[in-house]
Amino acid sequence: MQAENRFRTPNRRTFLIGAGMGVVGMITAAPQRALADGPMAFPKRIVEILDQNVGPGDYHFGDLMMELPIIAESGFSVPVTLRVATKMTEDDHVKRILVFAPENPEATVADYIMGVRAGKAEVSSRIRMAKTQTVYAVALMADGRRWGTSVPLNVTFGACVEEVDAFHAAEFLKRQRVRGNE
């Protein structure tokens, strides 16, 4: 009976282990929904940016994948990898990939332009996140297809804050690191 309960209610120890694994583990937004499921829904702010910069159109879940950590301890630097399932041939290649964070002061956080010469449709960078939010990405293909994806991201300390807070965040991370070395 007791053993059973231990599995049901995570105590402090199991919770911390779980949280630790969450930080290390990566989440991949695999092709979640088929093309038949209809176009993706974006927050209004992102729809406006897309209409202005790219022109109106529908985005589908499918070939675009975005890798983000499950939990970002610091919103100042969040590793992100974008990948499109394409051979990058003359008729089938990515022209542009955009990343949006709707809760950031400026929603567009990344804008990559590439072509056939890339050979492989993959880009990695580090972005800033103001707070916990869903991150969106779109990929524009040469033949006019448009892929989209979204990944929820938890942010412990947001970026775009006062320097004093940034100082505390840095101190916190330093302590974390020391603890990890023990």
Next chain:
Amino acid sequence: MEIPEPRISVPETAKKGDVIEIRTLINHVMHNGYSYDRDGQIIPRHIINTFFVTYNGVEVFRSNLQPGTAENPYLAFFTTATETGKLEFTWLDDDGSVYKRSREITVTA
């Protein structure tokens, strides 16, 4: 501000047709224009706004960097090794500075 010293990783040799990974990092404060200093004053925006790479004069990758890019912008991407030559990397700063570096690559058949 210290002068940015870009770090670039490109393989020295490659076989023709190989897809090679290029990694770049440039040290830069990337002030996004939304944070405050200790006196409560807004730190004005100062970022690297554009980055592009040319391979023997042909552009192979470009990024319009945003204030949402983390400090010391890091970018990793791919290109196809087509011919022996020069890869030129250019970063454009908000203050008008241009940082340029290049790397040679030898492509074997």
